[in-house]
Amino acid sequence: MSCTEQELSTQDMLQGHIDLHHHLYGYHKSMALLCATDLGIPGAIHRRGGAATISDIVADTMIPPAKLPHLRRLMRVLSVSGIFAVEEDVYKLTPASRLLVGDKASCNFSPLVHLVVSPAMLTTFSSLSPWFRDGRNASPTALFEMAHGMPPWEMMKRDDTMNSALNDACVADSSFLMEIALRERGDVVFRGLRSLVDVGGGHGGAAMAIAKAFPDIKCSVLDLPHVISQAPDDGTVCFIAGDMFEDIPPADAVLLKHVLHCWDADDCVKILGQCKKAIPARGDGGKVILINPVIGYGVKQDSTLKETQVLADMNMIAIGGAEREEHEFKKIFLDAGFSDYRIMPVLGLMSIIEVYP
Ligand SMILES: C[S@@+](CC[C@H](N)C(=O)[O-])C[C@H]1O[C@@H](n2cnc3c(N)ncnc32)[C@H](O)[C@@H]1O
Structure with a gap:
């Protein structure tokens, strides 16, 4: 049956053609972002005061001049998609690329780019359709494990590069988000606590930010031994393997x-069950x-947010986890024996949820 027989108007057919190609080529956005990060292009623009011509970029990143026409194409993709801005052949940083430069951890999400667009993750997602078809077990192997023969946390243990990429990405994310969370919600969420344990807290980015803002709170970080053994221990927080x-x-x-x-609902219930044992009753200030x-x-305020949320959820399929809607969280909280919860207004992509025993 042809498209015309399905009664698509010419306009619909052409729009469908555009939308299909938009999807087909979508991964080039990730690859272009990875390439620009590897080449150090955001940093080069930043060092020129936030604006640079293509010749400046070629000179500063030591790209062979013969590649200049191709670099223009790369920059065009990244400008159309909002990573850079361009005006009269001068490229500028946007808020997105501003997060890829600088020494301060809160300003440098380059490790996240390297983690999400890593060969390990790209290989993982090329197994997606065989994974969907694999119905041999009641609890099927996670996609990552099917692609690599081991769970992600095992790979982090064995592969120092991946381990560092994850830990550095977490520190960047924590420094960035906690600065905003503490400024906007710090008093409501953390004031009055005497102690806090950041579970799966990596290298302690979040716990250190809380300890600095609220020195009276005794902060600890619990994580796996291979993570804690590389944590920068400056005495601000207590690291526990x-x-x-x-x-x-x-x-x-x-x-x-x-x-x-990072976990399926059953594992979330188990983790929250351990959390519940660790905290006092609600009346004594206990909460997760x-x-x-x-x-x-938050999607009403931002049309790209919903798409970003569901793409992030797709990413979590790799490791057997999921991003969730409120009703899914609610079921997990109740199954783990918690009585109530409160979702605070969104911090961009994030929400803060307090869960009460
Ligand atoms: C996605 S990272 C989040 C790190 C940090 N909370 C953040 O937001 O930056 C998940 C963390 O959970 C840790 N983790 C995984 N399994 C764990 C376990 N069984 N016990 C403790 N931590 C675990 C990982 O090592 C990793 O640091």
């Missing part, structure tokens, strides 16, 4: 930032604090 499925040290509050989305996207939150 352990397993959140087995034991969580007691504290007034447990922080789970970007942790539950989640910093996580909630699908659907």
Whole structure:
């Protein structure tokens, strides 16, 4: 049957043709972003005071001049998609590329680019359709494991480059988000706590920010031994090597930032069950604090947010986790024995959720 027989207007057919190609070529945005980050283009523009010509970029990044026409094409893709701005052949940083430059951890998300667009993740997603078809087990192997023969946390343990990329990306994300979270919601969420344990807290980016803003809160970080062994221990927080499925040290509050989305609902219930054992009753100030996207939150204010939320959820398929809607969180909280929760207004992509025993 031809398209015309399906009664598509010419205009619909041509629009469909555009939309299909928009999807087909969509991954070139990620590849172009990775390439620009590798070549150091955002940093080169930044060092020129935030504006640079293509010749400046060629000179500063030591790209062979013969590649200049191709560099123009790369820059055109990244300008059309909002990573750079261009005016009369001068490229400028946008708020997005501003997050890829600088020494301060909160301003440099380059490790995240290297992690999300890593060969390991690209290989993982090329197994997506065989993974969907694989129905041999009741609890099927996670996509990452099917592609690499080991779970992601095992690969992090064995592969120093991946481990560092994850830990550096987490520190960047934590420095950035916690600065805003503490400024906007710090008093409501953290004031009055005597102790807090950041579970799956990586190299302690979030816990250190909380400890600096609220020196009276005794902050600890629990993570796996291979992560804690490389953590920068400056005495601000206490690092504990352990397993959140087995034991969580007691504290007034447990922080789970970007942790539950790595796990399926059953594992989330187990993790929250351990959290519940670690905190006092609600009347004594006990709570779990989640910093996580909630699908659907804040989307009225930003049309790209919903798409970003669901793409982030797709990314989580790789490791057997998920981004969730409010009703899915609610079920997990209830199944883990919690009585109530409160979602705070969104921090861009993130929400803060307080969960009460
Ligand atoms: C996505 S990272 C989030 C890190 C940090 N909370 C942040 O937001 O930047 C998930 C963290 O959970 C840790 N993790 C995974 N399994 C764990 C376990 N069984 N016990 C403790 N931590 C674990 C990982 O090592 C990693 O640091």
